[in-house]
Amino acid sequence: MIVRQAAHVLELLEYFASRRRPATLSEVAQDLGWPRSSTFNLLGTLAERGYLYEPRAREGYYPTPRLLHLAREISEAEPLPEAVTTLLRDLVEETGETAGIAAASGTEAVFIEVCESPRPIRYFARVGLRMPIHNTSCGRAILSQMGATERASVLRKVPFERFGPATPMSVSEVEAEIRRSVERGWFQNLAEFSQDLCGVSLPLPLGGRQLALVVAGPLNRMQERIPALAARMRRGLDHALAA
Amino acid sequence: MIVRQAAHVLELLEYFASRRRPATLSEVAQDLGWPRSSTFNLLGTLAERGYLYEPRAREGYYPTPRLLHLAREISEAEPLPEAVTTLLRDLVEETGETAGIAAASGTEAVFIEVCESPRPIRYFARVGLRMPIHNTSCGRAILSQMGATERASVLRKVPFERFGPATPMSVSEVEAEIRRSVERGWFQNLAEFSQDLCGVSLPLPLGGRQLALVVAGPLNRMQERIPALAARMRRGLDHALAA
DNA sequence: CCGCCTTGTTCATGGGTGTGGACAAAGAAA
């Protein structure tokens, strides 16, 4: 069950992030399609907790830097090493494709860091973007790091659904693909999840965390480069982990 | 009316900020005193939106850096100039007391930047801390920048409540004190809000924003230094605004 | 100044949601 008002808080914060200036009650209500009275209550709640203020009288609310402080404290506790983020930048520069770091979240994988390709046609990803864990290269790279029972308990909950002809449709197909990938030395995904989308991933164990390094782009640009790409990622990863 | 689940989101994020490591459903439920089922729904909602992930299988959830990205986008849109934050640091160093920047939020003033005194006995403030707008020095420094009608509409909603012998108990008392302060050249508060607490403030108009610079500390350390303090703040402010 | 329109605030109520409890799954102990 999804908690509506919790989602609304996130929606409101995202609204301010894209708007980048204060908003009055009516503006928020209109833009987000909420009743004015509900908006009133929600803004009041966030303001009371010190998360909203009024930069100018009568010009509406805007988030205080309190959120930033909170987020900093949270992120500084489990940071990604500098070497990993520079690796992402290097990979994007050399390959021209989008690179990222993903982790598990229920039956999905979620990006916790992304460096986007500069090309007009590219894999468009952002931190927080989620994708199925069983039919993406980075998802399986994460799964490969779990123990058999843990992986089983995740896969049991997966809602197998067909996205394309190559989509695996059962636990055993996923397990088989993971085995093949381990032998091969890298994880890959050829349009299993989204038409035209191709990903190459490597497991990235980091301070006990089960992460994955992934480079993804359009199938036609990626397909014949996969082995070379995987080799380059492996070198970069070994170098970064050694640091 | 306070929106419970919205407040719970903030509580949860603050929980992670102080805990600084992943938490399982049961731990969250126990530590925050929520029913397990409600906790389940809330965590699920945040996870679905890409704000939570599982660093290690079976070791619980932790916020993704998505929140940090969001907060950065929000704060970069209305930043405080470098000169202001260095002014705060300078003031703390020279005076030994806590310095901060405050803004309006309904009938309260809220800190949007704080630099704390290093002394063991000090005014303890954090970004997001709120205080009544009518009986604090910084609150009145903010009010002084508003037009008469705007100020009136704020003051009409103030719940006048006695915190101490000096607390102003009516709109006209507040207006009178603001007038006195403008003539005097600075705003001050001698234990009106909290026993033993003394604040000195100056209005800080910044890009149209109605802010206030405040230095606060224990009454006995502050009282006879007030004029000197105010003069020092004025100099620093003029210098910072010129930059 | 007076209407008119927009914005902000309050409140009673019924539809949606938080929660207790039942169940399932996974460790822990034996």
Place this chain on the structure above:
DNA sequence: TTTCTTTGTCCACACCCATGAACAAGGCGG
């Protein structure tokens, strides 16, 4: 293995809160 405890998941229902509607307060144009 089996049993016991802990943790995670599901669900129906009572209750509470989100909301529509009414009201108050500004703002604006005439």
